[in-house]
Amino acid sequence: MNPLTGASQPGNTKDRIMLRKPATLAAPMIFVAAMAFAHGDTAPRAVDTTGLPDLPEEMATENPWRGAEGDLLFKAVEIGGKGFNSNCARCHGLEAISGGLAPDLRYLEANEFGDEWYLDRVLHGYEQNGAVKMPPFQDILSQEAVWAIRTYIETRPDADEMAERNSDITALRDRVKALPATASAEEVEAVAADLDKTGDEFETLSGAPRSVSALQQAAHLLRTGASHAPMATELISGLLRN
Numbered sequence: 250m251n252p253l254t255g256a257s258q259p260g261n262t263k264d265r266i267m268l269r270k271p272a273t274l275a276a277p278m279i280f281v282a283a284m285a286f287a288h289g290d291t292a293p294r295a296v297d298t299t300g301l302p303d304l305p306e307e308m309a310t311e312n313p314w315r316g317a318e319g320d321l322l323f324k325a326v327e328i329g330g331k332g333f334n335s336n337c338a339r340c341h342g343l344e345a346i347s348g349g350l351a352p353d354l355r356y357l358e359a360n361e362f363g364d365e366w367y368l369d370r371v372l373h374g375y376e377q378n379g380a381v382k383m384p385p386f387q388d389i390l391s392q393e394a395v396w397a398i399r400t401y402i403e404t405r406p407d408a409d410e411m412a413e414r415n416s417d418i419t420a421l422r423d424r425v426k427a428l429p430a431t432a433s434a435e436e437v438e439a440v441a442a443d444l445d446k447t448g449d450e451f452e453t454l455s456g457a458p459r460s461v462s463a464l465q466q467a468a469h470l471l472r473t474g475a476s477h478a479p480m481a482t483e484l485i486s487g488l489l490r491n
């Protein structure tokens with residue numbers, strides 16, 4: 250135990266924990282969930298990127314999908330989210346909200362500089378005094394998977410801001426839930442537009458041009474048909490459980 254700082258471990262664990270904003274009631278829960286992950290299969294896993302366009306063989310130096318819109322953006326975030334959950338969340342936290350085990354990746358700047366740092370860590374991992382703190386992923390993840398995960402990370406909305414809007418989000422969820430499968434395109438669009446409007450109010454912590462949360466994902470899904478309302482409801486409910 251360091252008598253000055255009270256830290257029981259060497260290194261800068263304390264600094265990293267400080268990155269977590271105060272007053273997040275959800276944080277301990279997420280930490281527990283991240284720990285639960287640690288007991289699962291921890292081997293790095295390839296990510297199925299079906300649905301994303303192929304990228305040129307040579308590795309890009311900047312996220313090629315930064316600023317993407319529509320189907321491409323939502324596909325990248327969906328696949329990136331799966332890739333993140335199976336390979337990164339056990340250390341970096343669910344939804345990329347760090348529980349203190351590893352840096353909070355939501356703050357990694359969404360620009361070429363941040364990408365360079367991201368690529369270096371993801372491809373080569375990180376070793377300290379001969380111990381692997383983070384495994385290298387260069388033989389496991391395709392370039393499409395690497396950038397999909399990057400897109401997912403940088404579009405995370407500010408979770409604290411979202412927590413403060415729980416009642417608005419609940420009201421939106423209930424409107425989606427009440428949509429009948431026979432709803433007209435106009436009725437669906439009215440709800441989808443409001444989901445987008447609220448979703449777009451949440452900023453990223455990375456400086457990326459826009460956040461993508463379950464709200465915009467639900468809107469995107471609804472626009473493909475009112476019969477998807479139950480799935481969209483489920484997506485938004487996931488936000489409220491966090």
Ligand code: HEC
Nearest residue numbers: 336337340350351352366367370371375382383384386398
């Ligand atoms: C076994 C735990 C572990 C796993 C799994 C892991 N990381 Fe890490 N990661 C770490 C640790 C610990 C660090 C801090 C290393 C350091 O001090 O620079 C780190 C650092 C990073 C950094 C640099 C962040 C910064 O602010 O300096 C990035 C980017 C990163 N990881 C991305 C990822 C991605 C993406 C994945 C999944 C594909 C992943 N990591 C999987 C433990 C892990």
